[in-house]
Amino acid sequence: MGMRLVSYIGSKVIGFLADIGGVVILLKEILFSLPRLFKKFHLTTEQMVFIGVNSLPLIIFVSIFTGAVSSVQAAYQFHNYVPMRYLGAAVGKA
Structure with missing residues:
Protein backbone atom coordinates (compact mmCIF):
# COMPACT_ATOMS: atom_id res chain seq x y z
CA MET A 1 0.00 0.00 0.00
CA LYS A 40 10.11 39.09 -42.09
CA PHE A 41 7.12 41.10 -40.89
CA HIS A 42 5.59 41.33 -44.38
CA LEU A 43 5.42 37.53 -44.55
CA THR A 44 3.77 37.41 -41.14
CA THR A 45 1.10 39.93 -42.11
CA GLU A 46 0.54 38.15 -45.43
CA GLN A 47 -0.11 34.88 -43.60
CA MET A 48 -2.38 36.64 -41.11
CA VAL A 49 -4.50 38.00 -43.95
CA PHE A 50 -4.54 34.63 -45.71
CA ILE A 51 -5.61 32.73 -42.62
CA GLY A 52 -7.97 35.35 -41.19
CA VAL A 53 -9.65 37.37 -43.92
CA ASN A 54 -9.56 34.89 -46.79
CA SER A 55 -11.19 32.17 -44.70
CA LEU A 56 -14.28 34.24 -43.83
CA PRO A 57 -16.50 32.66 -46.53
CA LEU A 58 -15.75 29.20 -45.14
CA ILE A 59 -16.41 30.39 -41.58
CA ILE A 60 -19.76 31.90 -42.57
CA PHE A 61 -20.75 28.74 -44.46
CA VAL A 62 -19.90 26.47 -41.52
CA SER A 63 -21.65 28.82 -39.06
CA ILE A 64 -24.89 28.69 -41.02
CA PHE A 65 -24.97 24.90 -41.01
CA THR A 66 -23.93 24.73 -37.36
CA GLY A 67 -26.84 26.98 -36.43
CA ALA A 68 -29.22 24.93 -38.55
CA VAL A 69 -28.14 21.67 -36.91
CA SER A 70 -28.37 23.11 -33.41
CA SER A 71 -31.87 24.48 -34.07
CA VAL A 72 -33.06 21.12 -35.43
CA GLN A 73 -31.62 19.32 -32.40
CA ALA A 74 -33.15 21.83 -30.00
CA ALA A 75 -36.55 21.51 -31.69
CA TYR A 76 -36.34 17.72 -31.42
CA GLN A 77 -35.37 17.79 -27.74
CA PHE A 78 -37.81 20.55 -26.71
CA HIS A 79 -40.74 19.03 -28.63
CA ASN A 80 -42.84 17.92 -25.64
CA TYR A 81 -41.24 19.98 -22.88
CA VAL A 82 -40.95 23.61 -23.96
CA PRO A 83 -43.21 25.74 -26.20
CA MET A 84 -41.68 26.18 -29.65
CA ARG A 85 -41.78 29.98 -29.34
CA TYR A 86 -38.78 29.72 -26.97
CA LEU A 87 -36.72 27.79 -29.50
CA GLY A 88 -35.16 30.87 -31.10
CA ALA A 89 -34.03 32.26 -27.76
CA ALA A 90 -32.54 28.91 -26.75
CA VAL A 91 -30.60 28.56 -30.00
CA GLY A 92 -29.52 32.20 -29.88
CA LYS A 93 -28.12 31.85 -26.37
CA ALA A 94 -26.33 28.65 -27.25
Missing part, protein backbone atom coordinates in the same frame (compact mmCIF):
# COMPACT_ATOMS: atom_id res chain seq x y z
CA GLY A 2 2.72 2.49 1.01
CA MET A 3 4.95 1.76 -1.97
CA ARG A 4 2.02 2.06 -4.38
CA LEU A 5 1.15 5.47 -2.90
CA VAL A 6 4.75 6.69 -3.23
CA SER A 7 4.85 5.43 -6.82
CA TYR A 8 1.57 7.18 -7.64
CA ILE A 9 2.68 10.49 -6.12
CA GLY A 10 6.08 10.20 -7.81
CA SER A 11 4.52 9.63 -11.22
CA LYS A 12 2.26 12.66 -10.77
CA VAL A 13 5.21 14.85 -9.71
CA ILE A 14 7.31 13.67 -12.65
CA GLY A 15 4.42 14.32 -15.05
CA PHE A 16 3.94 17.81 -13.61
CA LEU A 17 7.64 18.62 -13.91
CA ALA A 18 7.67 17.30 -17.49
CA ASP A 19 4.77 19.63 -18.33
CA ILE A 20 6.56 22.58 -16.72
CA GLY A 21 9.69 21.71 -18.70
CA GLY A 22 7.69 21.66 -21.92
CA VAL A 23 6.26 25.10 -21.17
CA VAL A 24 9.74 26.47 -20.42
CA ILE A 25 11.11 25.05 -23.69
CA LEU A 26 8.17 26.56 -25.60
CA LEU A 27 8.75 29.93 -23.96
CA LYS A 28 12.46 29.78 -24.86
CA GLU A 29 11.65 29.00 -28.50
CA ILE A 30 9.15 31.86 -28.64
CA LEU A 31 11.63 34.34 -27.19
CA PHE A 32 14.42 33.26 -29.55
CA SER A 33 12.14 33.47 -32.59
CA LEU A 34 10.91 37.02 -31.88
CA PRO A 35 13.82 38.75 -33.69
CA ARG A 36 13.02 36.77 -36.85
CA LEU A 37 9.41 37.93 -36.66
CA PHE A 38 10.36 41.53 -37.25
CA LYS A 39 12.85 40.73 -40.01
